[in-house]
Amino acid sequence: MTILQSLEGAQLGKLLRNGMSLDDYRNGILARSAETGHYNGIKTLEFKERDPIGYERIFSKVRAGLVNSREVAKKIAASPIVEQEGELCFTLYNVAGDCVATSTGIIIHVGTMGAAIKYMIQNNWELNPGINDGDMFTNNDCQTGNVHPCDIATIVPIFFEGHLVAWVGGVTHVIDTGAVGPGSMSNGQIQRFGDGLQITCRKTGVNDTPLRDWLHESQRNVRTVKYWILDEKTRIAGTHMIREMVQETIADEGIEAWEQFSLEVIEDGRRGLVSRIKAMTIPGTIKTVAFVDVPYTHPDVNVPSPFAKIDTIMHAPCEITVKPDATWRLDFEGCSRWGWHTYNANPTAFTSGIWVMMTQSLVPTERINDGARYATQFRLPKGTWTNPDDRRTAHADAWHFLVSSWSSLWRAISRSYFGRGYLEEVNSGNSNPCNWLQGGGINQDGEIHAVNSFETAACGTGACAMKDGLNNAAAIWNPEGDMGDIEIWELAEPLLYLGRTQKTNSGGYGKYRGGLGFETLRMVWGSHDWTMFFMGNGYMNSDWGLMGGYPAATGYRFEAHNTGLLDRIKEGKSIPLGEDLNPDDREWEKHLGPDAEVKRDKQCITTEAIFENGDLYLNYLRGGPGFGDPLDRTHAKIQEDLNENYVLPEFAKKIYGVVYTQDNEGVYTVDSEKTSARQAEIKEERKARSVPVREWMETERAKILDLDASPQVQQMFASSFALSEPFLNEFKTFWDLPADWDLKESSLGIPMFGSDVTMDISEMPDCKPVIMTEE
Amino acid sequence: MSTYTKKQVHDLVEGTLDWDSVHKMLSMPKDKERYSLYMEVLQDKATYDHKIILALGPHLNLVEKTDGGDIVAMCDCGHDFGDYKNNWKLGANIYVRDTAEKMDEVYPRLMAPDTTWQVYREYSCPSCGSMLDIEAPTPWYPVMHDFQPDLKTFFEWLELPAPAKI
Ligand SMILES: [Zn+2]
Numbered sequence: 001m002t003i004l005q006s007l008e009g010a011q012l013g014k015l016l017r018n019g020m021s022l023d024d025y026r027n028g029i030l031a032r033s034a035e036t037g038h039y040n041g042i043k044t045l046e047f048k049e050r051d052p053i054g055y056e057r058i059f060s061k062v063r064a065g066l067v068n069s070r071e072v073a074k075k076i077a078a079s080p081i082v083e084q085e086g087e088l089c090f091t092l093y094n095v096a097g098d099c100v101a102t103s104t105g106i107i108i109h110v111g112t113m114g115a116a117i118k119y120m121i122q123n124n125w126e127l128n129p130g131i132n133d134g135d136m137f138t139n140n141d142c143q144t145g146n147v148h149p150c151d152i153a154t155i156v157p158i159f160f161e162g163h164l165v166a167w168v169g170g171v172t173h174v175i176d177t178g179a180v181g182p183g184s185m186s187n188g189q190i191q192r193f194g195d196g197l198q199i200t201c202r203k204t205g206v207n208d209t210p211l212r213d214w215l216h217e218s219q220r221n222v223r224t225v226k227y228w229i230l231d232e233k234t235r236i237a238g239t240h241m242i243r244e245m246v247q248e249t250i251a252d253e254g255i256e257a258w259e260q261f262s263l264e265v266i267e268d269g270r271r272g273l274v275s276r277i278k279a280m281t282i283p284g285t286i287k288t289v290a291f292v293d294v295p296y297t298h299p300d301v302n303v304p305s306p307f308a309k310i311d312t313i314m315h316a317p318c319e320i321t322v323k324p325d326a327t328w329r330l331d332f333e334g335c336s337r338w339g340w341h342t343y344n345a346n347p348t349a350f351t352s353g354i355w356v357m358m359t360q361s362l363v364p365t366e367r368i369n370d371g372a373r374y375a376t377q378f379r380l381p382k383g384t385w386t387n388p389d390d391r392r393t394a395h396a397d398a399w400h401f402l403v404s405s406w407s408s409l410w411r412a413i414s415r416s417y418f419g420r421g422y423l424e425e426v427n428s429g430n431s432n433p434c435n436w437l438q439g440g441g442i443n444q445d446g447e448i449h450a451v452n453s454f455e456t457a458a459c460g461t462g463a464c465a466m467k468d469g470l471n472n473a474a475a476i477w478n479p480e481g482d483m484g485d486i487e488i489w490e491l492a493e494p495l496l497y498l499g500r501t502q503k504t505n506s507g508g509y510g511k512y513r514g515g516l517g518f519e520t521l522r523m524v525w526g527s528h529d530w531t532m533f534f535m536g537n538g539y540m541n542s543d544w545g546l547m548g549g550y551p552a553a554t555g556y557r558f559e560a561h562n563t564g565l566l567d568r569i570k571e572g573k574s575i576p577l578g579e580d581l582n583p584d585d586r587e588w589e590k591h592l593g594p595d596a597e598v599k600r601d602k603q604c605i606t607t608e609a610i611f612e613n614g615d616l617y618l619n620y621l622r623g624g625p626g627f628g629d630p631l632d633r634t635h636a637k638i639q640e641d642l643n644e645n646y647v648l649p650e651f652a653k654k655i656y657g658v659v660y661t662q663d664n665e666g667v668y669t670v671d672s673e674k675t676s677a678r679q680a681e682i683k684e685e686r687k688a689r690s691v692p693v694r695e696w697m698e699t700e701r702a703k704i705l706d707l708d709a710s711p712q713v714q715q716m717f718a719s720s721f722a723l724s725e726p727f728l729n730e731f732k733t734f735w736d737l738p739a740d741w742d743l744k745e746s747s748l749g750i751p752m753f754g755s756d757v758t759m760d761i762s763e764m765p766d767c768k769p770v771i772m773t774e775e
Numbered sequence: 776m777s778t779y780t781k782k783q784v785h786d787l788v789e790g791t792l793d794w795d796s797v798h799k800m801l802s803m804p805k806d807k808e809r810y811s812l813y814m815e816v817l818q819d820k821a822t823y824d825h826k827i828i829l830a831l832g833p834h835l836n837l838v839e840k841t842d843g844g845d846i847v848a849m850c851d852c853g854h855d856f857g858d859y860k861n862n863w864k865l866g867a868n869i870y871v872r873d874t875a876e877k878m879d880e881v882y883p884r885l886m887a888p889d890t891t892w893q894v895y896r897e898y899s900c901p902s903c904g905s906m907l908d909i910e911a912p913t914p915w916y917p918v919m920h921d922f923q924p925d926l927k928t929f930f931e932w933l934e935l936p937a938p939a940k941i
Contacts, residue, residue: 278932279805282829284924291913293892313892313913324928364801415922419829421813423787424800465833466790466797505886511833512790539889541911547832548906551895553886583885602889628833629906634790654880683904690868690899693918704915710891713913734917 012126015164016095017255022121022131022164026096029263039098039267039374047260048268058253058261059101063366065245066090066103073238079175079227080492081184082234084484085454087173090238092246093117094262095164098370101265106151106173106478107359107368111352113153113169114370115145118770120155120201129203133159136205136236138214140177141198142395143761145348145770149177149196149396150184150452154204154235158243160250165258168242170235175452176223177396180304181608182440182450185397187535188607190308190340195394197221208240223440223450269371276363277375278326280425281416289317290408292400292432292542293605293712294341300599300606307751308340311712313540314385315720316405317727320412329377330354330409334727335384337719340753342396343385347773349395350386351378353402353477357410360479361417361425379774383723383758387775390758397535403432403476404542407625410462410476411546418465418547426465428508428546431517431622433459433475434536435555435604437495439611444494444526451493451532453619457481460507460515460623463549468637469515469624471502471646483518483621494527495617499578503553503620505648509655510549510626511633516646517552517623521576521588523565524611531608532617534559538604541622549626550655555604556583558618559611564593566614580618582648588616630655631679635670642668657682701735711748718745722755777803784812785819810933823853828938829924834905835863837924839938846926846940852903862920867898867907873914890914 012021020028032041048055070090077083089105097117099110116139125131137155140146146153151171158166174184177196181188189195197218204214210232222228250258294312296303303309315336321329338344351373359368380387385401407429417425433456443449458481461469475481486497498521507514524530538555545551558580568575568591576588589598611617638658641647649668652658659674703709721728721743732741745752762769777799786792787800800806817827817836825838834851837859848856848863856863872878872895878887881895888894888911896910896918910919930937 279807282924283928283932284922284926286922287920289912289916289919291893315913322925324925324931326932412921415831419831419922419924421784421787421809421830422800422805424797466787466792505883509881539891540893541888544911545909548834548908550881550909551911553882554888556885582883584883600885602885631906632833648883651882686870686897686899686904686906687868687901690870690897690901692901693865693867693869693898696869696871697918700915709914712892713915716913717915731917735915 015126015131017163022095022126023124026118026121029096033374039270039371040263042264042267045264045268047257047264054253054257055261058249058257059265061245061249062092062101065242066092066101069238069241069245070103070105072241073170073234076230076237077172077234078230080484080488081175081452081454082172082231084488085457085478085482086480087454087478088171088234090168090170090242092242093167093169095166097121097167098266100262100369102368104480106171106356108147108349108353108356108477109151109153109169109171110355110368110370111348111373112145112147112151113155113171115348115770116153116155116201117167119144122768122770125201131157131164132206133157134207135203136210137201138199138204139201141200142346143391143769144200145346147349147353147395148185148398149179149198150174152231152235154232154239156239156243158246160247160255165250165255166246166262168239168246170238172231172235174231175227176440176450178222179396181438181533182223182531183438183452185399185436185452185535186438187342187397187533187605188303189342189394189396190303190305191392191394193392195342195396210236223448266369266371266374269367269369270374271371272365272367273363273372273375274326277322277328280362280420280422281322281413282419283322283324286320286412286415287317288408288412290405290542291315291540292404292537293539294339294343295539295603295605296341298603300603300609302607305340307753310715310750312339313712313716314343314401314404315716316408318409318412320409322416327375327377329379331379332384332386333379333381334720334724335381335386336716337383337723337755338385338388338390338393342394343398343400344388344393344395345386345398345402346395347378347380347387349398350380350402351773354406354409356479357406357476361427362413377774381723382775389760390754391761391764397436399477400535403430406430406476407432407543411544414546423465426627428462428514428549428625428627429543430462430476431459431514431552431624432537432542433457433477434622435619436535437532437617437619438535439530439532439608441530442528453489453493455483455520455619456621458483458518459621460517460552462543462624463508463510463512463514463627465512465627468512469507471516472518472621473515494525494530495522496525497521498523498576501579502645503623504579504581504645505651506553506623507646508543508545508550508552508624508626509630510545511628511630512626513641513646514552514624514626517621519579519621520619522617522619524613524615524617527613530611532611533606533608534604536604536622538602543625545625546627548629550630552623552625554602555620555622557599557601557604557606558583558588559599559609560592560616561597561612563596563614563616568593576616631657631682635672635675639668639670704735704737711750714743715745715748715750718743718748719755778806778808779812781812781815784809785816788813788816807933811935822851823849825849831922832907834900835907844938844940846938850900850903850905852900852905854900854902860923862918864898864908864918868901870897870899871895872897
């Protein structure tokens with residue numbers, strides 16, 4: 001069948017067994033869910049109660065099929081992001097686009113691919129381009145629910161005896177989408193127009209065959225063609241395996257059973273979240289907040305538009321209300337505006353991502369599906385970075401803001417776990433998983449190439465309330481993260497490893513310390529016309545500590561050019577190896593040639609800089625925050641920290657008050673008695689240097705009245721005030737400011753493009769965006 | 776559903792619980808009676824007689840006072856931060872790290888925030904000097920009121936009698 005034939009044959013109401021159009025059918029589900037508080041109005045789990053074994057049999061087949069398909073399909077990919085790091089995920093949806101079950105992996109895409117299916121339903125893809133057995137649709141549009149353009153989704157409708165019975169989606173994180181900056185999470189561009197290839201639910205295959213125009217067009221729009229092709233084959237193979245599995249399951253169990261299951265399982269998921277909330281949390285209100293830096297005035301940030309050259313701060317306050325009926329509401333009133341950078345998010349990315357985190361604590365179950373969303377109310381005010389009101393926004397590194405804001409949610413919900421005694425679930429927050437090593441040019445094989453290291457998948461985790469965080473272990477967006485093998489990265493990148501080691505002093509201090517990050521020192525080798533850049537937090541950290549623990553260390557940048565290293569290697573002289581123990585000591589510089597140009601500073605976001613062979617790049621992956629007063633840390637643990645290089649001795653003395661001896665071999669022994677005495681002194685010093693909070697508030701209030709703060713701090717507040725009168729009023733009430741006090745962006749003397757006039761995607765002709773949150 | 780002994784909950788609080796038990800706690804459905812065992816363990820450690828009803832941190836609890844039944848936030852040392860509905864931080868002491876020199880005491884300069892972007896606000900007990908919380912916001916940021924529990928509903932969920940003055 002050709003596309004034209006399928007279009008002529010298309011007719012509303014032919015797809016479903018019940019004769020309804022997809023849109024009418026989905027609207028019915030939404031109405032019944034809103035009316036009853038139960039998914040699709042399902043008040044009793046009739047199938048599960050009548051035939052629990054049959055119900056579980058379908059669930060097990062589906063879940064096992066999803067997980068198995070992911071494992072098999074993964075082997076097809078060549079990209080280390082997919083093959084090593086497991087940045088892929090397969091999800092099964094009912095005909096309305098609500099998730100029934102998902103595989104392991106980057107499960108944020110439960111929501112993003114669901115949003116794409118809903119977009120196709122709502123915008124009448126049923127008539128044009130038509131939905132047929134054997135079709136493939138591709139989506140990576142950030143205004144159709146995707147997180148960032150590099151997550152490419154292949155969506156396949158599943159038919160049984162001529163009718164649509166389900167959808168399956170597969171997503172991989174590709175290395176490059178042809179954005180202005182090479183790499184998948186780049187930041188040279190500041191608008192959608194430059195953020196890489198964007199595909200809006202396009203029909204890219206018929207009769208199980210990718211269309212030739214799609215193949216030609218997509219491949220020439222990205223840098224890393226080989227990886228792109230194999231990633232697509234991975235997604236197609238996985239979705240087709242799952243389609244077959246679902247069709248076999250339906251043949252075995254009957255179509256009626258499948259239809260009932262595919263609805264009931266979502267209500268089951270909704271109830272699952274409610275029961276976990278009731279079992280683990282404390283009703284009431286938890287307030288939290290997160291920030292991260294966007295330092296764009298620095299000369300090493302080169303962007304095409306002058307209005308983007310400003311320093312700003314992401315602001316993400318959140319009020320979590322756990323209600324008496326054990327549903328919950330997350331309200332992000334007060335967030336700062338979207339901006340001219342690639343860190344904007346959209347509501348689906350924001351809310352779906354939260355499930356990635358919650359599956360690691362609140363719902364650690366294979367039964368995560370769209371039911372959890374139906375038990376949750378999200379409010380993401382329009383115009384904020386969580387829900388931009390302008391169709392020009394860029395999203396390539398939405399994660400810079402997302403992970404930063406989620407860290408505070410983890411901290412917040414941990415207060416609940418701690419209060420009830422579930423100390424094992426407490427997490428002080430996650431590290432900001434960065435730096436993102438990226439760049440491109442001609443690689444060691446003479447091919448056009450881009451790199452995007454996923455060593456970030458193994459950052460430090462936050463401290464727990466009964467143990468330290470894990471060192472170089474995980475990332476919030478992929479609970480099964482892995483740092484990847486050096487040998488594989490060296491094949492994928494023209495960058496040799498001069499060292500890879502745990503990052504001393506990167507975890508936040510506390511009774512339990514945050515997990516350490518790690519650092520790798522890379523030397524450019526075998527490249528031509530090569531650039532690289534940095535992407536992470538530097539002037540700020542986005543985590544805090546919890547209940548007396550310290551935030552993790554912030555990032556810093558180290559790059560070195562004209563190093564003389566290639567000569568030094570030939571001459572057998574020393575070269576920088578191993579770790580940058582205390583970055584303030586500048587040890588590595590002692591092993592470089594006399595003309596080396598070193599950049600060692602807090603500017604952790606840069607755009608493409610030229611790197612010659614022999615140049616150096618430090619990839620510093622961050623640590624996690626700490627828990628509890630550091631003075632409560634056991635002396636044995638402090639001794640271990642010293643001997644394992646987890647902490648610099650200077651800071652062990654200052655923070656933990658440790659007194660130690662060191663033997664000839666450098667082994668530390670803590671003097672417990674003297675340490676206890678010193679710790680008692682520190683408590684007295686704390687009392688002596690601190691002031692009552694109300695006294696300090698008077699001095700801080702005076703600073704506000706004097707407008708005594710940096711431009712970026714003032715911009716952050718002004719942008720939140722402009723979008724949120726409640727936040728402005730709360731601020732004024734707290735600081736007891738005059739009734740007419742205000743702070744306007746227009747008073748700051750910096751360009752504020754986008755603060756007054758915007759144009760939303762909903763204003764596009766014939767476009768009905770999918771809205772699943774309160775605005 | 777798994778159940779645990781008071782000894783196991785005690786060891787959990789002390790950070791000495793064996794990994795097998797911790798793993799079981801993580802992987803099995805939650806034990807509803809944990810709350811009561813936890814409160815007993817905390818009460819045994821307390822230097823005061825007021826009844827602990829909720830833990831806000833390793834050194835900070837909500838207690839129902841023996842004299843009159845008011846519910847207040849209280850430090851391990853007995854320092855009374857007042858009514859539980861108010862933000863205990865407003866009664867704490869604070870030390871703000873708002874210069875590079877003050878940050879030098881906690882991190883190497885390249886690993887510390889730039890204080891024109893972010894400061895550390897260390898809240899400690901005025902009586903005993905315990906570190907109760909550290910905030911890391913921008914300058915000017917209002918003090919966070921972290922947690923306002925709905926105690927009435929909480930005790931309904933627990934199916935336990937609620938303190939009178941909630
Ligand atoms: Zn105290």
